[in-house]
Amino acid sequence: EPEVTQTPSHQVTQMGQEVILRCVPISNHLYFYWYRQILGQKVEFLVSFYNNEISEKSEIFDDQFSVERPDGSNFTLKIRSTKLEDSAMYFCASSEGGGNQPQHFGDGTRLSIL
Amino acid sequence: GQQVMQIPQYQHVQEGEDFTTYCNSSTTLSNIQWYKQRPGGHPVFLIQLVKSGEVKKQKRLTFQFGEAKKNSSLHITATQTTDVGTYFCAAPDYKLSFGAGTTVTVRA
Numbered sequence: 001e002p003e004v005t006q007t008p009s010h011q012v013t014q015m016g017q018e019v020i021l022r023c024v025p026i027s028n029h030l031y032f033y034w035y036r037q038i039l040g041q042k043v044e045f046l047v048s049f050y051n052n053e054i055s056e057k058s059e060i061f062d063d064q065f066s067v068e069r070p071d072g073s074n075f076t077l078k079i080r081s082t083k084l085e086d087s088a089m090y091f092c093a094s095s096e097g098g099g100n101q102p103q104h105f106g107d108g109t110r111l112s113i114l
Numbered sequence: 115g116q117q118v119m120q121i122p123q124y125q126h127v128q129e130g131e132d133f134t135t136y137c138n139s140s141t142t143l144s145n146i147q148w149y150k151q152r153p154g155g156h157p158v159f160l161i162q163l164v165k166s167g168e169v170k171k172q173k174r175l176t177f178q179f180g181e182a183k184k185n186s187s188l189h190i191t192a193t194q195t196t197d198v199g200t201y202f203c204a205a206p207d208y209k210l211s212f213g214a215g216t217t218v219t220v221r222a
Contacts, residue, residue, distance in 0.1 A: 102159040
């Protein structure tokens with residue numbers, strides 16, 4: 001069964017450094033998403049992406065965050081200057097269609113900011 | 115965006131017992147999705163409910179969508195250790211607004 005893959009599985013970064021989290025969505029999916037989950041808390045939406053542009057973003061997704069689809073397969077989340085509170089599990093997800101379609105999640109990248 | 119509230123936050127269940135988790139929205143939902151996240155894992159889609167009053171079953175799991183499409187429930191019968199994890203309801207739009215989840219632990 002096709003999967004969403006994320007790399008790295010764990011990223012440790014010094015506060016203030018830039019970090020890029022990578023995702024390869026399922027190949028025939030058109031909608032891509034990033035979520036984060038702080039330890040012990042619920043999954044929080046960050047951003048959705050369709051047709052090479054952001055379709056929706058949350059208040060968490062401020063100017064420090066950006067997303068990109070640099071080629072036909074990768075979907076990246078960049079955090080420009082990391083803060084301690086950015087420490088979380090970041091999940092990438094994709095869906096075949098938007099809105100009401102089930103989303104398929106990757107295994108996540110655990111980001112630890114020191 | 116849509117907000118969904120889930121109760122209870124934690125559910126400790128004796129193996130073999132039944133339990134129910136509830137999801138409530140302040141607004142009418144077009145549909146609702148349920149996901150399960152095992153400890154250390156990622157959310158996995160379980161089911162989607164669309165119609166008012168809809169009931170769907172997956173083996174020991176029964177999902178229900180309220181008549182007013184503002185609430186939903188997940189009922190698990192004869193709980194097994196494989197049911198351990200956090201169950202989230204989610205209100206889809208272009209994003210998923212997840213509830214806080216019900217974390218289930220099972221006593222053997």
